[in-house]
Amino acid sequence: MKIAARSVLLVATSLFAAVSLLAGASAYAGSAAPTTGSTCVLNAHGVFANAVDPGGINLPVRDTLAMTGSVTCVDATGAPVAAGTFERTVTMPATECTGDEHGDTSTTTVHWTDNTTSTFRFDKIDVVKVNGTASLVVTGTVTPDSTRFASDTINAVGTSTGAGCGTPAGETAVDSTLVLRLTH
Numbered sequence: 810m811k812i813a814a815r816s817v818l819l820v821a822t823s824l825f826a827a828v829s830l831l832a833g834a835s836a837y838a839g840s841a842a843p844t845t846g847s848t849c850v851l852n853a854h855g856v857f858a859n860a861v862d863p864g865g866i867n868l869p870v871r872d873t874l875a876m877t878g879s880v881t882c883v884d885a886t887g888a889p890v891a892a893g894t895f896e897r898t899v900t901m902p903a904t905e906c907t908g909d910e911h912g913d914t915s916t917t918t919v920h921w922t923d924n925t926t927s928t929f930r931f932d933k934i935d936v937v938k939v940n941g942t943a944s945l946v947v948t949g950t951v952t953p954d955s956t957r958f959a960s961d962t963i964n965a966v967g968t969s970t971g972a973g974c975g976t977p978a979g980e981t982a983v984d985s986t987l988v989l990r991l992t993h
Contacts, residue, residue, distance in 0.1 A: 845885050846961055849989045851895065851917070853878030856982045861941075861971075862906035863979030869903035874983065880919055882957075882991075891957055893921040899934070906974035910936035925956035929963060929989070941974040945987060961991040 855876035862868075875898055882891040897917040904910055913934035919927045931949040947965040951958040967987035973980040 844992060845990055846958060846993050847882045847884055847890055847991045849880055849882035849891075849991065851878055851880045851967075851985075851987045851989065853895075853897065853985050853987070854982065855897075855899070855969075855985065857904075857980065860973070860979030860981050861904055862974045864977055865975040867905050867907055867974075869905045869908065872901045872904045874899040874901065874904075876985070891921055893919050895919045899931075904936075905938065906941050906980055907939050910934070910938070919957075921957060927955035927957045927959075928952040931963065931965075941971040941980050941983075943969045943983075945969060945985070947987065947989075951991065958991050958993075961993045963989050963991060965989040 853876040855874045858873045858875070859870065861870065861872065875896070877896045878894065880891075880893050880895050881889065884890050895917050897915050899913055899915040901910060902912045904913075911933075913931075913936060915931045915934065917929040917931065919929065921927065929949060929951055931947050933948045935946040937944045945965070945967040947963065947967070949963040951961045951963065953960045965987050967985055969983045969985035971980040971983035973982075
């Protein structure tokens with residue numbers, strides 16, 4: 810029953826976050842509210858420094874997750890504006906295979922195809938996990954010295970999946986997709 814309730818929460822959290830993120834900047838016409846500059850999709854693979862939930866003991870542990878992947882960005886009309894690769898290190902004060910995490914942070918360094926660089930700082934990552942599958946809700950900023958999207962605000966939602974929860978080895982890696990809305 811606990812897992813079923815968490816699954817419903819996982820789906821509900823993702824849907825509510827997606828609705829608020831995907832409401833277009835046109836809702837702000839005539840106001841001083843931020844406008845959407847671009848939307849980016851980050852696809853990643855990551856490896857934990859220490860396996861999560863080895864032997865099926867679901868206790869929160871401090872860990873880091875080193876991720877690499879690809880990024881593509883489009884403007885408000887859907888036209889491509891940037892693409893590249895990235896690396897990210899996620900700091901997790903208390904990760905587990907099933908549970909909530911509300912203190913994760915990370916820095917993502919993006920290497921654009923034109924050989925320039927941007928840095929995305931994720932100041933708050935909320936994670937709700939059930940057996941290694943997670944919903945992600947992220948907020949942060951692009952650093953002012955970035956080549957693209959400098960000083961933009963980041964709001965993002967996504968999912969990640971990993972295998973190995975409850976096994977002797979534990980969860981050692983994850984794959985994730987994160988959709989970022991950049992506003993300025």
